[in-house]
Amino acid sequence: MGLFDTAGSLMDILSKVDSNDVTAISDRAGIDASKASSIVGMALPLILKAINNNTSTEEGLIAFDNALKDHANDTHFDSVADYTQKADVEDGDKMLNHLFGNKTGIIEKIADTLGLSPAAVKRVLVLVAPLLIKYMADNKKNKQLTAEEVRRQAQAEEETLQNQYEEQIRRYEEQIEQLKRQQAQQQGQVTQQTERREDYIPKIPQQPGNSTTNDGAFGGILGSLIEQMSQKGGGQVSQAPKSQNKSIVESLLDSFF
Structure with a gap:
């Protein structure tokens, strides 16, 4: 059974601050769970946008579809938390480089927006990127999606995740x-x-230069x-x-x- 065979949307899984999955990410990244959740919420739509840009050409789509086939064969993980604990952060770093090119720029933008350090943001992103790819790989395998269907799914997921993130900010x-x-x-x-x-209290004249606040x-x-x-x-x-x-x-x- 694939890691995400019975899961809902990845945003639903990772947006719960008290979930074991977010705790695993925050523990591995060495930051507070609420901060990890904020980074995830902002990063997922951006990663999906990068994927959609890369798959806009036929060559890029075929390469991405083949990558999903490879990741769909990774079935030796019991949970998202287990996957996070065993994730290869160097592989995640390579994914970010491939997706964004200028990964330092995107990391600094997210860090500045959320008021966090770039190092903390990067430690989360190198875990989230492989998770997202694994999520899409399991969906492709379970639903037997063609390359074109994978592209449409990525576009739909990007819009859904952005809307979900905006709704969270609205409630905040x-x-x-x-x-x-x-x-x-x-x-x-x-x-x-x-x-x-x-x-009922006699007023005491205030001395010049003195002020009180409440x-x-x-x-x-x-x-x-x-x-x-x-x-x-x-x-x-x-x-x-x-x-x-x-x-x-x-x-x-x-x-x-």
């Missing part, structure tokens, strides 16, 4: 907006309580977190997250394809 931004509303509401309550107290109950750590999460959007959460989310992936696509 909604959570940011909710936190900001909670912060504003809590600060408003603190202000009202302070004003009521000031009705972050409210949602200041400190949570306030800093909200600020950090909203900084990339200029301090504000987008009112049209769908179009903004597309620019995240599409700007990377436009840079390299």
Whole structure:
């Protein structure tokens, strides 16, 4: 039985931060599982775009189809986690070089977008690239796909993965907006309580040069977190997250394809 004989989409498998598969990737790459999941979510559509570019010619399609046939014969893995632990990272590095040419550029772009180090991004990508090829190889074998059907599948997978990633970002931004509303509401309550107290407390003249601030109950750590999460959007959460989310992936696509 192939590794992905009974699996759903690769994005569904790898987008679950607490799954054994993502944990295996994060452990092997030496980074936090949530960061590994973020890298995977952004990298998969880019890798598929590179595959689609390479298979746009008949020669490239035939070469890719033959490569999938070879990888479909790798049946000695029990799970994605097992495959990840045994993956040849040098082989993964060669795949990235073949797919992107300038792999350093794509790694740095992803790292800059996510606020991570290029080294951490690379350690994840050299594991994800072989996983994606294995996923497509098992699909080809199980469904007995022709080379042209493989090409159409890769195109469909690219669109699906990009949409799934954008949906994840949309939900993420909604959570940011909710936190900001909670912060504003809590600060408003603190202000009202302070004003009521000031009705009964004699006002003390403020000395020149002195100032006081009140972050409210949602200041400190949570306030800093909200600020950090909203900084990339200029301090504000987008009112049209769908179009903004597309620019995240599409700007990377436009840079390299």
